[in-house]
Amino acid sequence: MDTIKNYLETLFLELPKTEAVEKAKADLLANMEDHYFSLIDEGKSEHEAIGAVISEFGSVDELRQTLEIEEEPEADFFEDEDELTLPIAEEEMLTFLAGRKQIALGLSLGIMFTILAVAAMILFSEVGETLGMSIFFIFVSIGVGLIIYYGMQFQKIDSPLHDRMISRNLVKKAQVLKGEYTKSFTIGLVLGICSCILSLVPLFIFSYAENLGAALLMAMISIGVFLICYSSIYYTGFDKFVESRFFVGDEDKLGPNARKEKYGNNAEKKYVIEKMYWPVIVVTYFIWSFVFGAWHISWVLLVAGGILWSGIEAVIKKV
Template sequence: MDTIKNYVETLFLEFPKTKEVLRAKQEILTIMEDHYLALLDEGKSEHEAIGQVISEFGSIDELREELEFATREREPENGIEEEEMYDYLTNRRKDARGLSLGISGCLLAVGALIGLSVYGAEMLGLLLFFVTIAISVGVIIYNGMQFSKNNRMLNDRYIPAHLNMEAQKLKQGYQKSFQISLVFGICLCVLSVSPLFFFQMFTYAEYGMPFMFLFLAIGVFLIIYGSIIYSSFDKFIKEKYFIADEDELGPNAMQAKYGDAARTKHLLERVYWPIVVMIYFGWSFMTGSWGMSWMIFVMAGIFYSVVEAIFVKK
Protein backbone atom coordinates (compact mmCIF):
# COMPACT_ATOMS: atom_id res chain seq x y z
CA MET A 1 0.00 0.00 0.00
CA ASP A 2 2.87 2.38 0.79
CA THR A 3 4.28 1.73 -2.68
CA ILE A 4 1.06 3.01 -4.27
CA LYS A 5 1.02 6.10 -2.03
CA ASN A 6 4.64 6.90 -2.88
CA TYR A 7 3.90 6.39 -6.59
CA VAL A 8 0.98 8.84 -6.47
CA GLU A 9 3.06 11.36 -4.48
CA THR A 10 5.74 11.18 -7.16
CA LEU A 11 3.20 11.72 -9.93
CA PHE A 12 1.94 14.93 -8.37
CA LEU A 13 5.29 16.51 -7.48
CA GLU A 14 5.27 18.78 -10.56
CA PHE A 15 1.74 20.10 -9.98
CA PRO A 16 0.86 23.12 -7.79
CA LYS A 17 -0.93 22.31 -4.54
CA THR A 18 -4.28 23.78 -5.54
CA LYS A 19 -7.65 22.49 -4.32
CA GLU A 20 -8.34 20.87 -7.71
CA VAL A 21 -4.98 19.07 -7.75
CA LEU A 22 -5.29 17.85 -4.15
CA ARG A 23 -8.82 16.63 -4.82
CA ALA A 24 -7.70 14.75 -7.96
CA LYS A 25 -4.74 13.28 -6.06
CA GLN A 26 -6.99 11.92 -3.30
CA GLU A 27 -9.47 10.50 -5.81
CA ILE A 28 -6.76 8.70 -7.77
CA LEU A 29 -5.20 7.33 -4.58
CA THR A 30 -8.58 6.01 -3.40
CA ILE A 31 -9.33 4.34 -6.75
CA MET A 32 -5.89 2.71 -6.92
CA GLU A 33 -6.11 1.45 -3.32
CA ASP A 34 -9.59 0.01 -3.88
CA HIS A 35 -8.39 -1.72 -7.05
CA TYR A 36 -5.36 -3.05 -5.19
CA LEU A 37 -7.52 -4.54 -2.42
CA ALA A 38 -9.87 -6.07 -5.00
CA LEU A 39 -6.94 -7.77 -6.75
CA LEU A 40 -5.75 -9.18 -3.41
CA ASP A 41 -9.22 -10.63 -2.83
CA GLU A 42 -8.98 -12.31 -6.23
CA GLY A 43 -5.89 -14.18 -5.08
CA LYS A 44 -3.19 -11.95 -6.56
CA SER A 45 0.06 -11.57 -4.63
CA GLU A 46 1.01 -8.17 -3.23
CA HIS A 47 3.65 -7.55 -5.92
CA GLU A 48 1.34 -8.70 -8.71
CA ALA A 49 -1.48 -6.45 -7.46
CA ILE A 50 0.79 -3.40 -7.20
CA GLY A 51 2.24 -4.02 -10.67
CA GLN A 52 -1.20 -4.39 -12.26
CA VAL A 53 -2.60 -1.29 -10.51
CA ILE A 54 0.29 0.86 -11.69
CA SER A 55 0.30 -0.58 -15.21
CA GLU A 56 -3.43 0.05 -15.63
CA PHE A 57 -3.08 3.66 -14.52
CA GLY A 58 -3.19 6.24 -17.33
CA SER A 59 -0.07 8.05 -18.48
CA ILE A 60 1.22 11.13 -16.66
CA ASP A 61 0.74 13.16 -19.87
CA GLU A 62 -3.00 12.48 -19.81
CA LEU A 63 -3.15 13.47 -16.14
CA ARG A 64 -1.23 16.68 -16.83
CA GLU A 65 -3.57 17.67 -19.65
CA GLU A 66 -6.67 17.04 -17.55
CA LEU A 67 -5.39 19.04 -14.57
CA GLU A 68 -4.13 21.95 -16.68
CA PHE A 69 -7.46 22.09 -18.52
CA ALA A 70 -9.36 22.10 -15.20
CA THR A 71 -7.16 24.91 -13.92
CA ARG A 72 -7.59 26.98 -17.07
CA GLU A 73 -11.35 26.59 -16.89
CA ARG A 74 -11.43 28.16 -13.45
CA GLU A 75 -9.06 31.07 -14.10
CA PRO A 76 -10.75 34.48 -13.70
CA GLU A 77 -11.18 36.67 -16.75
CA ASN A 78 -9.30 39.71 -15.38
CA GLY A 79 -5.88 38.02 -15.57
CA ILE A 80 -2.77 40.13 -16.04
CA GLU A 81 -1.25 39.93 -19.51
CA GLU A 82 2.43 39.09 -19.99
CA GLU A 83 3.04 42.46 -21.67
CA GLU A 84 1.56 44.22 -18.64
CA MET A 85 3.90 42.34 -16.32
CA TYR A 86 6.96 43.31 -18.36
CA ASP A 87 5.78 46.95 -18.49
CA TYR A 88 5.37 46.91 -14.72
CA LEU A 89 8.86 45.47 -14.17
CA THR A 90 10.40 48.01 -16.57
CA ASN A 91 8.71 50.92 -14.81
CA ARG A 92 9.64 49.44 -11.45
CA ARG A 93 13.29 49.39 -12.51
CA LYS A 94 13.14 53.07 -13.52
CA ASP A 95 11.43 54.06 -10.27
CA ALA A 96 13.91 52.02 -8.23
CA ARG A 97 16.78 53.84 -9.93
CA GLY A 98 15.23 57.23 -9.20
CA LEU A 99 14.42 56.38 -5.59
CA SER A 100 17.92 55.02 -4.96
CA LEU A 101 19.51 58.08 -6.55
CA GLY A 102 17.36 60.36 -4.40
CA ILE A 103 18.40 58.67 -1.16
CA SER A 104 22.06 58.59 -2.24
CA GLY A 105 21.79 62.25 -3.18
CA CYS A 106 20.89 63.15 0.40
CA LEU A 107 24.08 61.45 1.61
CA LEU A 108 26.14 63.20 -1.08
CA ALA A 109 24.67 66.54 0.03
CA VAL A 110 26.02 65.99 3.56
CA GLY A 111 29.40 64.95 2.16
CA ALA A 112 29.56 68.06 -0.05
CA LEU A 113 28.67 70.31 2.89
CA ILE A 114 31.43 68.83 5.05
CA GLY A 115 33.97 68.78 2.20
CA LEU A 116 33.47 72.43 1.24
CA SER A 117 33.46 73.49 4.89
CA VAL A 118 36.88 71.87 5.31
CA TYR A 119 38.17 74.03 2.47
CA GLY A 120 36.65 77.16 4.02
CA ALA A 121 33.71 77.50 1.60
CA GLU A 122 30.93 77.20 4.18
CA MET A 123 28.39 79.33 2.34
CA LEU A 124 28.93 77.51 -0.94
CA GLY A 125 28.65 74.24 0.96
CA LEU A 126 25.34 75.29 2.53
CA LEU A 127 23.98 76.40 -0.83
CA LEU A 128 24.98 73.14 -2.51
CA PHE A 129 23.62 71.18 0.45
CA PHE A 130 20.13 72.70 0.30
CA VAL A 131 19.95 72.54 -3.51
CA THR A 132 21.00 68.88 -3.55
CA ILE A 133 18.63 68.00 -0.71
CA ALA A 134 15.73 69.74 -2.46
CA ILE A 135 16.39 67.90 -5.74
CA SER A 136 16.89 64.55 -3.98
CA VAL A 137 13.71 64.85 -1.93
CA GLY A 138 11.79 65.84 -5.07
CA VAL A 139 13.14 62.77 -6.88
CA ILE A 140 12.17 60.54 -3.92
CA ILE A 141 8.62 61.93 -3.79
CA TYR A 142 8.13 61.68 -7.56
CA ASN A 143 9.34 58.09 -7.80
CA GLY A 144 7.36 57.13 -4.71
CA MET A 145 4.22 58.41 -6.41
CA GLN A 146 5.15 56.45 -9.54
CA PHE A 147 5.48 53.32 -7.42
CA SER A 148 1.93 53.74 -6.18
CA LYS A 149 0.60 54.55 -9.66
CA ASN A 150 2.14 51.43 -11.23
CA ASN A 151 0.86 49.24 -8.41
CA ARG A 152 -2.70 50.56 -8.67
CA MET A 153 -2.85 49.70 -12.38
CA LEU A 154 -2.59 45.98 -11.61
CA ASN A 155 -4.11 45.93 -8.14
CA ASP A 156 -6.36 42.96 -7.30
CA ARG A 157 -6.04 41.37 -10.74
CA TYR A 158 -5.49 37.65 -11.19
CA ILE A 159 -1.95 36.36 -11.82
CA PRO A 160 -2.10 33.44 -14.31
CA ALA A 161 0.05 30.37 -13.70
CA HIS A 162 2.26 31.00 -16.75
CA LEU A 163 3.10 34.50 -15.45
CA ASN A 164 3.96 33.03 -12.08
CA MET A 165 6.42 30.65 -13.74
CA GLU A 166 7.85 33.42 -15.93
CA ALA A 167 8.39 35.66 -12.89
CA GLN A 168 10.22 32.84 -11.12
CA LYS A 169 12.54 32.43 -14.12
CA LEU A 170 13.20 36.19 -14.23
CA LYS A 171 13.92 36.23 -10.51
CA GLN A 172 16.37 33.36 -10.83
CA GLY A 173 18.05 35.13 -13.75
CA TYR A 174 18.46 38.33 -11.71
CA GLN A 175 19.62 36.55 -8.55
CA LYS A 176 23.33 36.74 -9.42
CA SER A 177 23.14 40.47 -10.20
CA PHE A 178 21.27 41.03 -6.93
CA GLN A 179 23.91 39.15 -4.95
CA ILE A 180 26.71 41.17 -6.55
CA SER A 181 25.00 44.52 -5.88
CA LEU A 182 24.18 43.48 -2.31
CA VAL A 183 27.73 42.30 -1.54
CA PHE A 184 29.38 45.36 -3.10
CA GLY A 185 26.89 47.69 -1.41
CA ILE A 186 27.48 46.22 2.03
CA CYS A 187 31.26 46.19 1.50
CA LEU A 188 31.25 49.87 0.52
CA CYS A 189 29.18 50.76 3.58
CA VAL A 190 31.57 48.85 5.85
CA LEU A 191 34.64 50.34 4.15
CA SER A 192 33.23 53.88 4.30
CA VAL A 193 35.25 54.53 7.47
CA SER A 194 38.53 53.61 5.75
CA PRO A 195 39.09 57.14 4.30
CA LEU A 196 39.00 58.49 7.87
CA PHE A 197 41.82 56.19 8.92
CA PHE A 198 43.74 56.90 5.72
CA PHE A 199 43.69 60.67 6.17
CA GLN A 200 44.26 60.29 9.90
CA MET A 201 47.72 58.95 9.11
CA PHE A 202 48.50 62.37 7.64
CA THR A 203 46.71 64.21 10.51
CA TYR A 204 43.95 65.36 8.13
CA ALA A 205 41.08 63.18 9.33
CA GLU A 206 38.45 65.77 8.37
CA TYR A 207 39.37 65.35 4.69
CA GLY A 208 38.17 61.77 4.87
CA MET A 209 34.57 62.72 5.74
CA PRO A 210 33.45 63.60 2.16
CA PHE A 211 34.87 60.30 0.89
CA MET A 212 33.10 58.42 3.66
CA PHE A 213 29.74 59.81 2.52
CA LEU A 214 30.65 59.07 -1.10
CA PHE A 215 31.26 55.41 -0.22
CA LEU A 216 28.00 55.34 1.75
CA ALA A 217 26.03 56.91 -1.11
CA ILE A 218 27.26 54.34 -3.64
CA GLY A 219 26.75 51.45 -1.22
CA VAL A 220 23.22 52.52 -0.30
CA PHE A 221 22.34 52.96 -3.97
CA LEU A 222 23.45 49.40 -4.80
CA ILE A 223 21.61 47.88 -1.85
CA ILE A 224 18.31 49.70 -2.37
CA TYR A 225 18.29 49.44 -6.17
CA GLY A 226 19.07 45.73 -6.21
CA SER A 227 16.64 44.92 -3.39
CA ILE A 228 13.69 46.74 -4.98
CA ILE A 229 14.16 45.04 -8.34
CA TYR A 230 14.65 41.61 -6.74
CA SER A 231 11.52 41.96 -4.62
CA SER A 232 9.41 43.18 -7.57
CA PHE A 233 9.30 39.65 -9.00
CA ASP A 234 7.62 38.43 -5.80
CA LYS A 235 4.55 40.46 -6.72
CA PHE A 236 3.81 37.82 -9.36
CA ILE A 237 5.05 34.79 -7.40
CA LYS A 238 3.77 34.78 -3.84
CA GLU A 239 0.07 35.51 -4.34
CA LYS A 240 -2.74 34.54 -6.74
CA TYR A 241 -3.85 38.17 -7.06
CA PHE A 242 -1.66 41.23 -7.43
CA ILE A 243 -1.38 43.13 -4.15
CA ALA A 244 -0.49 46.81 -4.44
CA ASP A 245 -0.55 47.46 -0.69
CA GLU A 246 -0.32 44.74 1.96
CA ASP A 247 -2.30 46.93 4.35
CA GLU A 248 -5.22 47.38 1.94
CA LEU A 249 -5.99 44.14 0.14
CA GLY A 250 -8.50 44.21 -2.70
CA PRO A 251 -11.65 42.05 -2.57
CA ASN A 252 -10.18 39.26 -4.72
CA ALA A 253 -6.86 39.16 -2.87
CA MET A 254 -8.67 39.24 0.46
CA GLN A 255 -10.86 36.30 -0.55
CA ALA A 256 -7.92 34.30 -1.90
CA LYS A 257 -5.82 34.90 1.21
CA TYR A 258 -8.43 34.49 3.94
CA GLY A 259 -11.17 32.44 2.27
CA ASP A 260 -14.35 32.30 4.37
CA ALA A 261 -12.71 34.57 6.95
CA ALA A 262 -12.31 37.43 4.43
CA ARG A 263 -15.45 39.27 5.59
CA THR A 264 -14.35 38.96 9.22
CA LYS A 265 -10.91 40.35 8.35
CA HIS A 266 -12.43 43.24 6.40
CA LEU A 267 -14.79 44.10 9.27
CA LEU A 268 -11.98 43.88 11.79
CA GLU A 269 -9.80 46.29 9.81
CA ARG A 270 -12.61 48.85 9.44
CA VAL A 271 -13.96 48.74 13.00
CA TYR A 272 -11.16 47.82 15.38
CA TRP A 273 -8.84 50.85 15.28
CA PRO A 274 -11.57 53.51 15.19
CA ILE A 275 -12.96 51.92 18.37
CA VAL A 276 -9.48 51.98 19.91
CA VAL A 277 -9.12 55.70 19.10
CA MET A 278 -12.53 56.42 20.67
CA ILE A 279 -11.53 54.51 23.81
CA TYR A 280 -8.24 56.43 23.94
CA PHE A 281 -9.86 59.87 23.79
CA GLY A 282 -12.73 58.85 26.10
CA TRP A 283 -10.40 57.46 28.75
CA SER A 284 -8.00 60.42 28.45
CA PHE A 285 -10.76 63.03 28.85
CA MET A 286 -12.39 61.25 31.78
CA THR A 287 -9.22 60.55 33.73
CA GLY A 288 -6.96 63.33 32.46
CA SER A 289 -4.08 60.85 32.23
CA TRP A 290 -2.83 61.89 28.80
CA GLY A 291 0.72 61.00 29.75
CA MET A 292 -0.16 57.33 30.30
CA SER A 293 -3.22 56.69 28.14
CA TRP A 294 -1.08 56.24 25.01
CA MET A 295 -0.37 52.75 26.37
CA ILE A 296 -3.85 51.86 25.10
CA PHE A 297 -2.43 51.74 21.56
CA VAL A 298 0.38 49.39 22.65
CA MET A 299 -2.08 47.04 24.32
CA ALA A 300 -4.48 47.34 21.36
CA GLY A 301 -1.71 46.29 18.94
CA ILE A 302 -1.00 43.16 20.98
CA PHE A 303 -4.70 42.40 21.41
CA TYR A 304 -5.28 42.87 17.65
CA SER A 305 -2.82 40.09 16.87
CA VAL A 306 -4.63 37.81 19.31
CA VAL A 307 -8.07 38.62 17.86
CA GLU A 308 -6.82 38.14 14.29
CA ALA A 309 -5.26 34.78 15.17
CA ILE A 310 -8.55 33.59 16.73
CA PHE A 311 -11.10 34.84 14.21
CA VAL A 312 -9.13 35.17 10.96
CA LYS A 313 -7.59 32.06 9.44
CA LYS A 314 -5.26 32.47 6.45
Protein backbone atom coordinates (compact mmCIF):
# COMPACT_ATOMS: atom_id res chain seq x y z
CA MET A 1 0.00 0.00 0.00
CA ASP A 2 2.91 2.38 0.65
CA THR A 3 3.95 2.01 -2.98
CA ILE A 4 0.53 3.21 -4.14
CA LYS A 5 0.56 6.15 -1.73
CA ASN A 6 4.08 7.16 -2.80
CA TYR A 7 3.08 6.89 -6.46
CA LEU A 8 0.05 9.09 -5.84
CA GLU A 9 2.13 11.67 -3.96
CA THR A 10 4.50 11.82 -6.91
CA LEU A 11 1.61 12.08 -9.34
CA PHE A 12 0.27 15.15 -7.51
CA LEU A 13 3.71 16.66 -6.86
CA GLU A 14 3.46 18.95 -9.89
CA LEU A 15 -0.10 20.12 -9.12
CA PRO A 16 -0.94 23.18 -7.01
CA LYS A 17 -1.93 22.47 -3.41
CA THR A 18 -5.52 23.71 -3.63
CA GLU A 19 -8.56 22.35 -1.81
CA ALA A 20 -9.94 20.86 -5.02
CA VAL A 21 -6.66 19.08 -5.80
CA GLU A 22 -6.35 17.71 -2.26
CA LYS A 23 -9.92 16.40 -2.41
CA ALA A 24 -9.23 14.79 -5.80
CA LYS A 25 -6.12 13.14 -4.35
CA ALA A 26 -8.04 11.75 -1.38
CA ASP A 27 -10.81 10.41 -3.63
CA LEU A 28 -8.32 8.86 -6.02
CA LEU A 29 -6.42 7.19 -3.16
CA ALA A 30 -9.66 5.68 -1.83
CA ASN A 31 -10.52 4.32 -5.30
CA MET A 32 -7.04 2.91 -5.78
CA GLU A 33 -7.12 1.21 -2.38
CA ASP A 34 -10.55 -0.32 -3.09
CA HIS A 35 -9.31 -1.60 -6.45
CA TYR A 36 -6.15 -2.98 -4.83
CA PHE A 37 -8.06 -4.97 -2.21
CA SER A 38 -10.52 -6.27 -4.80
CA LEU A 39 -7.59 -7.60 -6.85
CA ILE A 40 -6.11 -9.21 -3.75
CA ASP A 41 -9.46 -10.90 -3.08
CA GLU A 42 -9.38 -12.23 -6.65
CA GLY A 43 -6.13 -14.02 -5.87
CA LYS A 44 -3.62 -11.55 -7.28
CA SER A 45 -0.26 -11.23 -5.53
CA GLU A 46 0.64 -7.95 -3.84
CA HIS A 47 3.03 -6.93 -6.64
CA GLU A 48 0.53 -7.86 -9.36
CA ALA A 49 -2.23 -5.89 -7.65
CA ILE A 50 -0.04 -2.79 -7.20
CA GLY A 51 1.12 -2.95 -10.82
CA ALA A 52 -2.44 -3.29 -12.09
CA VAL A 53 -3.72 -0.42 -9.94
CA ILE A 54 -0.97 1.96 -11.04
CA SER A 55 -1.26 1.05 -14.72
CA GLU A 56 -5.05 1.56 -14.78
CA PHE A 57 -4.99 5.10 -13.43
CA GLY A 58 -4.18 8.13 -15.54
CA SER A 59 -1.09 10.27 -15.87
CA VAL A 60 -0.53 13.69 -14.35
CA ASP A 61 -1.44 15.31 -17.67
CA GLU A 62 -4.84 13.60 -17.59
CA LEU A 63 -5.31 14.82 -14.03
CA ARG A 64 -4.57 18.37 -15.15
CA GLN A 65 -7.20 18.11 -17.86
CA THR A 66 -9.75 16.63 -15.45
CA LEU A 67 -9.14 19.33 -12.85
CA GLU A 68 -8.78 22.01 -15.56
CA ILE A 69 -5.33 23.07 -14.37
CA GLU A 70 -2.92 24.71 -16.78
CA GLU A 71 0.58 23.36 -16.73
CA GLU A 72 3.20 25.72 -15.34
CA PRO A 73 6.71 25.91 -16.75
CA GLU A 74 9.12 24.11 -14.46
CA ALA A 75 11.44 27.11 -14.30
CA ASP A 76 8.76 29.55 -13.06
CA PHE A 77 10.23 29.48 -9.58
CA PHE A 78 13.58 30.77 -10.79
CA GLU A 79 14.61 34.32 -11.61
CA ASP A 80 17.83 33.44 -13.43
CA GLU A 81 18.55 30.13 -15.11
CA ASP A 82 22.21 29.79 -14.14
CA GLU A 83 23.91 26.54 -13.18
CA LEU A 84 22.68 26.83 -9.59
CA THR A 85 19.01 27.28 -10.50
CA LEU A 86 18.52 24.90 -13.40
CA PRO A 87 16.66 21.65 -12.58
CA ILE A 88 18.89 18.92 -11.22
CA ALA A 89 20.24 16.65 -13.96
CA GLU A 90 20.19 12.86 -13.68
CA GLU A 91 24.01 12.75 -13.67
CA GLU A 92 24.04 15.10 -10.68
CA MET A 93 21.58 12.92 -8.82
CA LEU A 94 23.67 9.81 -9.48
CA THR A 95 26.80 11.64 -8.31
CA PHE A 96 24.98 12.68 -5.13
CA LEU A 97 23.78 9.13 -4.46
CA ALA A 98 27.30 7.75 -5.02
CA GLY A 99 28.63 10.29 -2.53
CA ARG A 100 25.81 9.47 -0.15
CA LYS A 101 26.72 5.79 -0.30
CA GLN A 102 30.35 6.57 0.50
CA ILE A 103 29.32 8.79 3.42
CA ALA A 104 26.98 6.09 4.72
CA LEU A 105 29.86 3.61 4.68
CA GLY A 106 32.28 6.00 6.39
CA LEU A 107 29.87 7.10 9.12
CA SER A 108 28.74 3.54 9.79
CA LEU A 109 32.34 2.35 10.09
CA GLY A 110 33.05 5.23 12.47
CA ILE A 111 30.16 4.26 14.72
CA MET A 112 31.18 0.61 14.47
CA PHE A 113 34.76 1.39 15.57
CA THR A 114 33.59 3.40 18.59
CA ILE A 115 31.50 0.44 19.76
CA LEU A 116 34.27 -2.05 18.95
CA ALA A 117 36.56 0.05 21.15
CA VAL A 118 34.61 -1.16 24.18
CA ALA A 119 34.78 -4.78 22.97
CA ALA A 120 38.55 -4.51 22.42
CA MET A 121 39.10 -2.94 25.83
CA ILE A 122 37.16 -5.72 27.59
CA LEU A 123 38.93 -8.47 25.63
CA PHE A 124 42.53 -7.20 25.91
CA SER A 125 42.21 -6.04 29.51
CA GLU A 126 42.73 -9.67 30.48
CA VAL A 127 46.24 -9.45 29.03
CA GLY A 128 46.93 -6.08 30.61
CA GLU A 129 44.92 -3.03 31.62
CA THR A 130 47.34 -0.70 29.82
CA LEU A 131 47.04 -2.69 26.60
CA GLY A 132 43.24 -2.68 26.86
CA MET A 133 43.05 1.10 27.35
CA SER A 134 45.55 1.72 24.55
CA ILE A 135 43.55 -0.30 22.03
CA PHE A 136 40.37 1.40 23.30
CA PHE A 137 41.72 4.89 22.55
CA ILE A 138 43.08 3.80 19.16
CA PHE A 139 39.69 2.44 18.10
CA VAL A 140 37.86 5.48 19.47
CA SER A 141 40.23 7.83 17.64
CA ILE A 142 39.63 6.00 14.36
CA GLY A 143 35.85 5.97 14.91
CA VAL A 144 35.54 9.63 15.89
CA GLY A 145 37.84 10.65 13.04
CA LEU A 146 35.66 8.84 10.52
CA ILE A 147 32.47 10.31 11.98
CA ILE A 148 33.80 13.88 11.88
CA TYR A 149 35.28 13.58 8.38
CA TYR A 150 32.29 11.94 6.72
CA GLY A 151 29.84 14.06 8.71
CA MET A 152 31.38 17.13 7.07
CA GLN A 153 30.92 15.58 3.63
CA PHE A 154 27.13 15.90 3.83
CA GLN A 155 27.27 19.62 3.17
CA LYS A 156 29.81 19.12 0.40
CA ILE A 157 27.49 16.91 -1.67
CA ASP A 158 24.35 18.88 -0.70
CA SER A 159 25.60 22.34 -1.71
CA PRO A 160 25.58 21.94 -5.53
CA LEU A 161 21.93 20.76 -5.42
CA HIS A 162 20.58 23.08 -2.71
CA ASP A 163 17.13 24.51 -3.48
CA ARG A 164 17.18 23.39 -7.11
CA MET A 165 14.13 21.95 -8.83
CA ILE A 166 13.59 18.20 -9.08
CA SER A 167 11.89 17.49 -12.39
CA ARG A 168 9.09 14.98 -12.85
CA ASN A 169 11.34 12.63 -14.83
CA LEU A 170 13.99 12.76 -12.12
CA VAL A 171 11.40 11.86 -9.48
CA LYS A 172 10.43 8.80 -11.50
CA LYS A 173 14.08 7.80 -11.93
CA ALA A 174 14.68 8.21 -8.19
CA GLN A 175 11.63 6.05 -7.45
CA VAL A 176 12.97 3.30 -9.68
CA LEU A 177 16.39 3.40 -7.99
CA LYS A 178 14.76 3.46 -4.58
CA GLY A 179 12.65 0.44 -5.49
CA GLU A 180 15.74 -1.44 -6.66
CA TYR A 181 17.50 -0.76 -3.37
CA THR A 182 14.49 -1.46 -1.13
CA LYS A 183 15.25 -5.19 -0.93
CA SER A 184 18.87 -4.55 0.11
CA PHE A 185 17.68 -1.96 2.64
CA THR A 186 15.20 -4.42 4.15
CA ILE A 187 17.81 -7.18 4.36
CA GLY A 188 20.34 -4.84 5.98
CA LEU A 189 17.78 -3.59 8.48
CA VAL A 190 16.60 -7.09 9.41
CA LEU A 191 20.14 -8.47 9.74
CA GLY A 192 21.19 -5.46 11.80
CA ILE A 193 18.28 -5.81 14.21
CA CYS A 194 18.81 -9.58 14.49
CA SER A 195 22.50 -9.05 15.23
CA CYS A 196 21.65 -6.65 18.05
CA ILE A 197 19.05 -9.01 19.51
CA LEU A 198 21.27 -12.10 19.23
CA SER A 199 24.18 -10.24 20.84
CA LEU A 200 22.94 -11.58 24.19
CA VAL A 201 23.64 -15.18 23.12
CA PRO A 202 27.45 -15.06 23.72
CA LEU A 203 26.82 -14.13 27.37
CA PHE A 204 25.13 -17.50 27.86
CA ILE A 205 27.44 -19.55 25.64
CA PHE A 206 30.61 -18.16 27.22
CA SER A 207 29.29 -17.88 30.76
CA TYR A 208 32.58 -19.41 31.92
CA ALA A 209 34.50 -16.51 30.37
CA GLU A 210 32.59 -13.32 31.14
CA ASN A 211 35.02 -10.96 29.40
CA LEU A 212 34.90 -12.95 26.18
CA GLY A 213 31.10 -13.05 26.26
CA ALA A 214 30.87 -9.30 26.90
CA ALA A 215 33.36 -8.54 24.12
CA LEU A 216 31.42 -10.65 21.62
CA LEU A 217 28.20 -8.96 22.72
CA MET A 218 29.65 -5.52 21.91
CA ALA A 219 31.11 -6.82 18.65
CA MET A 220 27.74 -8.15 17.49
CA ILE A 221 26.05 -4.88 18.48
CA SER A 222 28.65 -2.97 16.44
CA ILE A 223 27.91 -5.13 13.40
CA GLY A 224 24.17 -4.66 13.84
CA VAL A 225 24.48 -0.88 14.22
CA PHE A 226 26.74 -0.74 11.16
CA LEU A 227 24.17 -2.55 9.00
CA ILE A 228 21.27 -0.42 10.27
CA CYS A 229 23.10 2.89 9.85
CA TYR A 230 24.61 2.11 6.46
CA SER A 231 21.40 0.89 4.86
CA SER A 232 19.28 3.69 6.41
CA ILE A 233 21.58 6.61 5.55
CA TYR A 234 21.88 5.52 1.93
CA TYR A 235 18.17 4.71 1.63
CA THR A 236 17.04 8.14 2.86
CA GLY A 237 19.11 9.73 0.09
CA PHE A 238 16.52 8.61 -2.47
CA ASP A 239 13.74 10.36 -0.52
CA LYS A 240 15.35 13.74 -1.18
CA PHE A 241 14.38 13.34 -4.84
CA VAL A 242 11.00 11.71 -4.22
CA GLU A 243 9.33 13.67 -1.43
CA SER A 244 9.97 17.28 -2.47
CA ARG A 245 9.87 19.42 -5.59
CA PHE A 246 13.04 21.24 -4.52
CA PHE A 247 16.15 19.72 -3.03
CA VAL A 248 16.60 20.11 0.72
CA GLY A 249 19.91 19.09 2.28
CA ASP A 250 20.49 17.09 5.45
CA GLU A 251 20.55 20.24 7.56
CA ASP A 252 16.86 20.72 6.62
CA LYS A 253 17.44 24.39 5.78
CA LEU A 254 14.84 25.27 3.18
CA GLY A 255 15.97 27.54 0.38
CA PRO A 256 13.78 30.35 -1.06
CA ASN A 257 12.21 28.08 -3.69
CA ALA A 258 11.54 25.26 -1.23
CA ARG A 259 9.97 27.75 1.20
CA LYS A 260 7.77 29.16 -1.54
CA GLU A 261 6.68 25.66 -2.54
CA LYS A 262 5.90 24.70 1.07
CA TYR A 263 4.31 27.90 2.34
CA GLY A 264 3.04 29.73 -0.75
CA ASN A 265 2.33 33.42 -0.21
CA ASN A 266 4.40 35.25 2.43
CA ALA A 267 6.72 32.24 2.57
CA GLU A 268 9.51 34.09 4.39
CA LYS A 269 7.24 35.21 7.25
CA LYS A 270 5.78 31.72 7.66
CA TYR A 271 9.27 30.20 7.64
CA VAL A 272 10.31 32.55 10.46
CA ILE A 273 7.29 31.40 12.49
CA GLU A 274 8.35 27.77 12.06
CA LYS A 275 11.94 28.50 13.08
CA MET A 276 10.89 30.46 16.17
CA TYR A 277 8.22 28.06 17.39
CA TRP A 278 10.28 25.16 18.77
CA PRO A 279 13.03 27.28 20.39
CA VAL A 280 10.27 29.13 22.28
CA ILE A 281 8.70 25.82 23.34
CA VAL A 282 12.06 24.41 24.53
CA VAL A 283 13.04 27.58 26.44
CA THR A 284 9.61 27.65 28.10
CA TYR A 285 10.02 23.97 29.03
CA PHE A 286 13.38 24.56 30.76
CA ILE A 287 12.19 27.70 32.57
CA TRP A 288 9.10 25.85 33.80
CA SER A 289 11.24 22.88 34.85
CA PHE A 290 14.24 24.61 36.45
CA VAL A 291 12.75 27.82 37.83
CA PHE A 292 9.43 26.42 39.01
CA GLY A 293 10.62 22.84 39.63
CA ALA A 294 7.76 21.36 37.62
CA TRP A 295 9.68 18.41 36.18
CA HIS A 296 6.83 16.07 37.02
CA ILE A 297 4.47 17.84 34.60
CA SER A 298 6.58 20.07 32.34
CA TRP A 299 7.11 17.23 29.85
CA VAL A 300 3.47 17.69 28.85
CA LEU A 301 4.50 20.95 27.17
CA LEU A 302 6.65 19.08 24.62
CA VAL A 303 3.84 16.68 23.78
CA ALA A 304 1.27 19.48 23.56
CA GLY A 305 3.72 21.53 21.50
CA GLY A 306 3.95 18.80 18.88
CA ILE A 307 0.18 18.45 18.67
CA LEU A 308 -0.32 22.23 18.54
CA TRP A 309 2.31 22.62 15.83
CA SER A 310 0.43 20.27 13.52
CA GLY A 311 -2.53 22.62 13.63
CA ILE A 312 -0.43 25.78 13.29
CA GLU A 313 1.42 24.31 10.32
CA ALA A 314 -1.85 23.48 8.56
CA VAL A 315 -3.09 27.04 9.13
CA ILE A 316 0.04 28.88 7.95
CA LYS A 317 0.16 26.81 4.76
CA LYS A 318 -3.37 27.89 3.85
CA VAL A 319 -3.10 31.58 4.77
